[in-house]
Amino acid sequence: MSKSVITIAKDFSRYPAGRYLSDGPCSGTKFREEFLIDTLNRNQHADIIFDGARGYGSSFLEEAFGGLVRLGFSKSKILEAFTFISNNDPTIPDEIIDYIDEAEEEK
Amino acid sequence: MKKPTFKQKIHYLRRLKRILKRHRKKSIGRYTKKSISNLPVLSAPHTLSISKNSSRNQLLKLINDIGRHVIVLEKDICISLKNIEQLKPSATLLFIAEIDRFIKLKKPDVKIKCEFPINRKVKQVFKKLGFFKMLGKQCNVATSHANNIQYWQFASGLQAEGEKTEAILDKYDGKITEALNSKLYVGLTEAMLNSHQHAHLMPRKDNLDNNITVKNWWMLSQEKDGVLYVAFCDLGVGIPETIPIKHPILWKRILLQKPSDSLIVKEATALKKTSTNKQGRGHGLNQMINSITNELNGRIKIYSNRGVYTSSGKNSMEDFKGSIHGTIIEWTIPIQRQEGKNYEQISNYHS
Numbered sequence: 001m002s003k004s005v006i007t008i009a010k011d012f013s014r015y016p017a018g019r020y021l022s023d024g025p026c027s028g029t030k031f032r033e034e035f036l037i038d039t040l041n042r043n044q045h046a047d048i049i050f051d052g053a054r055g056y057g058s059s060f061l062e063e064a065f066g067g068l069v070r071l072g073f074s075k076s077k078i079l080e081a082f083t084f085i086s087n088n089d090p091t092i093p094d095e096i097i098d099y100i101d102e103a104e105e106e107k
Numbered sequence: 108m109k110k111p112t113f114k115q116k117i118h119y120l121r122r123l124k125r126i127l128k129r130h131r132k133k134s135i136g137r138y139t140k141k142s143i144s145n146l147p148v149l150s151a152p153h154t155l156s157i158s159k160n161s162s163r164n165q166l167l168k169l170i171n172d173i174g175r176h177v178i179v180l181e182k183d184i185c186i187s188l189k190n191i192e193q194l195k196p197s198a199t200l201l202f203i204a205e206i207d208r209f210i211k212l213k214k215p216d217v218k219i220k221c222e223f224p225i226n227r228k229v230k231q232v233f234k235k236l237g238f239f240k241m242l243g244k245q246c247n248v249a250t251s252h253a254n255n256i257q258y259w260q261f262a263s264g265l266q267a268e269g270e271k272t273e274a275i276l277d278k279y280d281g282k283i284t285e286a287l288n289s290k291l292y293v294g295l296t297e298a299m300l301n302s303h304q305h306a307h308l309m310p311r312k313d314n315l316d317n318n319i320t321v322k323n324w325w326m327l328s329q330e331k332d333g334v335l336y337v338a339f340c341d342l343g344v345g346i347p348e349t350i351p352i353k354h355p356i357l358w359k360r361i362l363l364q365k366p367s368d369s370l371i372v373k374e375a376t377a378l379k380k381t382s383t384n385k386q387g388r389g390h391g392l393n394q395m396i397n398s399i400t401n402e403l404n405g406r407i408k409i410y411s412n413r414g415v416y417t418s419s420g421k422n423s424m425e426d427f428k429g430s431i432h433g434t435i436i437e438w439t440i441p442i443q444r445q446e447g448k449n450y451e452q453i454s455n456y457h458s
Contacts, residue, residue: 015269017296023303024267054269054276055292059300088285 004044006035009052016053019063028063036064040073040081050086061092062099069103146220149173150187155198157410157435160427166198167429170205171313173219177209178315183218191224194232196329196336197410197437203238204325204340204433207263210241211321220244228255236261236327258330263323267299275328275337283335283442287403291337291438294399298339298436299324301392306343306434308352313432335442342433345412347371354378368414369424376409376416405440 008016012035013026021029039046050056068078078100084093111119149172152165169186176184186206210219221242224230230248233239235256239246250256262274272295276288302324310320326339343349347368351358354375361374376392392409396418399405406419411434417423 013269015272015296017269018267018300018303022266023300024269026269027267054272055289055296057293057297057300059267059297089289 004039004046005049006039006046007049007052009049011035014053016056016060018057019059023059028060028067031060032064032067036068036082037071040068040077043081045081045083047083047085050084050092051088056089056092058095058099061096062103065096066099066103069100069107075100075104146183146185147176148185148187148222149176150189151191151202153190154193154195155191155202156193156195157198157201157427157431158195158408158415162198163427164429166202167431170202173206174209174313174315177213177217177219181214181217183220185220185222187222188224188229188233189222191229192226194229196327197338197340197408197435199232199236200325200327200338200340201431201433201435203236203241203261203327204263204323204342206238207241207323207325208321208342211323212315212319223248231256232259235259255331259327260329261325261327263325264299265323266303267296269296271299272296275326279335279442287440287442290399290403291440294436294438295326295337295339297392298326298341302339302341302343302434305349305353306341306345308349309344311342311344311432312348312430330442333442335438335440337438337440338435339437340433340435345430345432345434346375346409347412347414350375367424367426368412368430369416369426370414372409372411372414372416373422373424376418399438399440403440405438408435408437408439410435410437 006012008031012031016026016028016031018024018027019029021027035046065078069075079097084096086092149169151169152162154162155166156162157166173184173186176182206219213219219242221239221244223239223246224233227248230246231250234246234248235250236259258278260275260278262271264271269292272292275295276292279288303322307320307322310318321342324339324341326337328335328337330336345368347366350361350371357374357378361371364370376396378393396407399407400418400420406417408415408417410431412430412432413428414424414426417425
């Protein structure tokens with residue numbers, strides 16, 4: 001399994017916001033489609049670095065990661081594929097895991 | 108120098124008379140061209156505020172009158188800002204947003220003119236916020252380098268466009284904590300998203316009989332005496348109108364009580380599920396409130412239609428007679444802790 005690093009502020013946007021593509025230019029759906037799905041489909045591993053962006057609303061995080069579950073990826077596969085690194089706001093990894101759990105419960 | 112003869116004196120005098128006459132005619136001509144005396148003049152009140160009944164009613168009446176003249180009657184008007192002496196951020200934002208909306212809705216040949224405020228600071232603030240530019244009016248007043256003018260910022264947009272928060276947040280990089288900066292970013296972008304997704308579900312009930320919907324949002328900030336005010340506005344149908352449609356279960360619960368607009372807003376802030384009943388969605392308002400009030404000792408006021416719900420150390424609800432026909436979220440955050448300055452003192456700025 002090859003390993004890569006996704007620094008959201010640098011590789012995607014410093015201004016993540018919104019849920020769907022129609023919500024704005026840097027939505028959770030866009031991030032999921034451009035970065036997460038590809039990593040999962042190739043069975044690769046990526047460190048996702050959250051520091052450096054302005055902030056992360058619940059809509060963005062839920063759609064990006066909870067949305068993976070709705071697309072059929074299991075929690076174990078997601079957590080195996082990604083390591084969440086957030087030094088500035090250490091609550092983000094737990095928040096993401098909550099969204100993944102909630103999306104799984106919903107299935 | 109040779110002394111002029113009597114004849115020459117008469118000639119000079121006649122010439123001077125002719126020049127004066129021409130000059131007077133020119134001035135009158137210029138005055139007539141610029142004159143707004145033939146237009147209906149709608150005067151703004153002394154204070155722009157939506158938190159007190161009397162000034163709120165005056166502002167809402169002005170907005171309604173402007174809309175009726177410009178959109179329904181399709182008449183040119185002049186807005187007189189002469190009397191304005193005091194500006195509260197949320198009311199100022201509402202006023203500017205409504206004028207921007209009217210400009211977008213009106214027929215191109217309908218003109219909105221304005222008379223400048225007499226108060227120099229008020230004039231400077233309106234210039235800083237781009238109000239005169241919006242109306243195509245030149246304003247030569249220098250926007251002073253004094254803090255009270257420089258700390259007013261303004262932006263508007265259509266979607267969840269995080270980059271637009273820079274208009275406000277960029278000024279505070281390194282000045283406020285990264286955590287506060289991030290909470291404000293999240294609050295503002297979630298508000299943009301709410302506006303984009305929910306605010307325009309049906310036509311707005313402002314009696315303007317207009318089929319076009321302006322789906323913009325507007326925001327401004329002001330810093331004063333160590334307190335940062337940020338206000339975000341959408342001119343949609345308001346939270347009390349969307350709840351019965353998007354959240355029928357909550358609506359049934361609200362109906363068991365006396366459903367005032369402020370109560371509906373309060374209940375909406377506690378929502379954790381979306382209209383689709385999917386977990387994890389619809390955290391926006393809830394997230395906005397908790398992070399600012401619990402973690403940063405700030406205050407949030409959510410004005411929607413006739414109600415306002417305030418969340419701070421003590422929460423409160425209030426309902427007014429007039430509706431703002433939309434939603435304004437107002438954050439009040441102390442950014443400089445001064446000894447002996449408690450929250451009650453900070454809250455006085457907005458009362």
